[in-house]
Amino acid sequence: MSALVFDCDGVLADTERFGHLPAFNATFAEHGLPVRWSEDDYGEKLAIGGGKERMASLFQDPEFVRSAGIPDDDAARAQLLAEWHRTKTARFRALVAAGEIPARPGVARLVAEALDDGWTVAVASTSAEESVRAVLEHAVGAGTAARIPVFAGDVVPAKKPDPAIYDLVLQTLDLDHGDTLVVEDSRNGLLAATGAGLPCLVTVNGYTRHEPFDEAVLVVSELGDPDRPPIEVLANRGGAQPGHHVVLGDARACLGRPDRTPSTDRPERGTA
Known part of the structure; x- marks a missing residue:
């Protein structure tokens, strides 16, 4: 068969340009995170597989970690990522439902x-x-x-x-x-x-x-x-x-x- x-x-x-990118940025805004990805920024992030993994790449930036008050504890970071990703998924699904993608x-x-x-x-x-x-x-x-x-x-x-x-x-x-x-x-x-x-x-x-x-x-x-x-x-x-x-x-x-x-x-x- x-x-x-x-x-x-x-x-x-x-989905990337019209769905995931705006959903990521809306999530960052909702959670008060000091970051917004441009289309070029997001093009670079696409080399990373998975949404949580793309957001986790933010932890590699010491300035972001400091300004966003990110904890050092791995378990706490994993909890943050899960929360952000739930928000991002909801934002993305709303865009799909609205016919935006x-x-x-x-x-x-x-x-x-x-x-x-x-x-x-x-x-x-x-x-x-x-x-x-x-x-x-x-x-x-x-x-x-x-x-x-x-x-x-x-x-x-x-x-x-x-x-x-x-x-x-x-x-x-x-x-x-x-x-x-x-x-x-x-x-x-x-x-x-x-x-x-x-x-x-x-x-x-x-x-x-x-x-x-x-x-x-x-x-x-x-x-x-x-x-x-x-x-x-x-x-x-x-x-x-x-x-x-x-x-x-x-x-x-x-x-x-x-x-x-x-x-x-x-x-x-x-x-x-």
Whole structure:
């Protein structure tokens, strides 16, 4: 059985710029913390997997520790992080509920194609599970989301680029490495997928377009949709031949299988 495993942030929706960053800054303001991250600051923080881990990086700044009155005790710091992260998750979910975070093109379409064709579809993310489920429902609808298992948050001890989350998906869903394609948007995610022995399709975003994706089978600007401009293929190291947008046949080709998609479903580049 073929499987398609999506990352969440930057893959299902443009969550980093329009969701996580404003949620972090709102959390800092609510808790009276003397820090605000700019878009460039947050771009650097994306090298760290996990929201709590990104906030914990603040403890490396002696000036922040002093001005915010951060205790030296590790247990007290862990309690602070948990409290901040609860606030941040609530802020993020409110943004999702308000429709402030746009779903990425092609996600709902490709998920529907895969499910209709009998594929297993799952989501694997380092973000909090509540946040991931909220984004998933927003991107594909509640009915479809209910059919998709979610692996997120602290279900594994190490965050991406460690492959633990993908190892867990493979084991829990009893998937075969050769039948499972991962969709990621960042180098950390790509390394997590390939570290688990899985081929990876990358859909870049504004924060990750500059990153190296040498190990990816296919790198595209987005998955695309018929009513949008044609996608840009940034790298192609497999048998996929994407046209105007990525279709299930391209995912199948990334697994090294023949594309059985009828030609009528594969419009030429530049056509709808």
